[in-house]
Amino acid sequence: MRPETKEITTESLGVLETAALLRELTAGLIASSDFDAALAQLARTSRDAIPGVSWCGVTVLRAGEPASVATSDVHRSDLDRLQYGADGPAMTAIRQREMILAEDLRRETRWPRWTRRALALGVHGVLSAPVDIDDQVIGSINLYSGRPGVLTASRQLTAMLLAEHAGLLLAAVRDRARQSELAGELDETLAGGEVIGQAIGVIMTQRRCSAQDALQVLRSASAALSLPLREVSERLVGSAARPRG
Missing domain, CATH: 1.10.10 (Arc Repressor Mutant, subunit A)
Structure with a gap:
């Protein structure tokens, strides 16, 4: 095989993997009108579809409401909650609106309290991507690895595409939920x-x-x-x- 052919094949495989991830995510959320259920589906899909990811959490802030957290592993849900995450990568990604990467938490100094908790739970690497949903809702997708050096800069593009696609889908879920609520109110008014x-x-x-x-x-x-x-x-x-x- 010529070198240029091998290079094209490897690049195409990455594109195909990403396309498959986005298709799976779309299939899981396209008909949903339950926002919290959609967040849980997003966490599971991201964990299973991205190589090197052992667990996934989603942190969402809604104006005037408590933060929402979805996770692929209930035993590590604390990492995405404000109790431990106020100074962690999830909230940093939300505040700064940029990708946050820590390849090896044993060498991380940005979030001392959160990092101690993460290491105690077996987490050694994290990649957080901000998600813009609508004017009232923002969040982050948090990818975790049980080994250091697995989540690297090479995964940032995939995480960015995932976050952008998820933001569009979650906005549609919120729209459907609002329409469903309005329809319910109308039915109730007519029934009354x-x-x-x-x-x-x-x-x-x-x-x-x-x-x-x-x-x-x-x-x-x-x-x-x-x-x-x-x-x-x-x-x-x-x-x-x-x-x-």
Whole structure:
């Protein structure tokens, strides 16, 4: 075999591996409308598809909500949680919006507390890639190896492509989840029918507000009380109908 042929074959193999990874990831997330389940699928797919990766974690920050963590190994989930990860590679990648690589944690000095925890759990190398999902959600994909010198700079391109592709897919998952939630609210409103309309009228009278604002008040009460919109409306209408002493 001529040298140039061997070089092309090796390069093509890397391209094929990456394409297979992205196809598998797309197949796993393309129809999902459950964001947390999608994160778990991402962690499993990344662990199984990338050579040299022993475990994978995903850290996600959502505006106004607690951080979400998905992991391929529950015994190492602490590495991606803020409890240990505030000064670790995951949060560094999120803050700096750049790839973070530590080929051998025995020689790492950037995150002393996190590194001690990682080594105790058998982790010797890490590669964290930032993920941009939408205006409200950012995160990182964290690839871990049980041996030093396995996750090297040569894996950074694959990790970058994985993170960019995952960001697009997770944004679509969030859109589907929002659409599903809106459809559920519409179904609930239609099912509630007259009583929800009556409740909206009561709130409009009491607060001198628009119908849209009144519906938002009902929705907020429903969420705060963890009750269906119809039941909250029935209670409000019943209370308004009772004669005052």
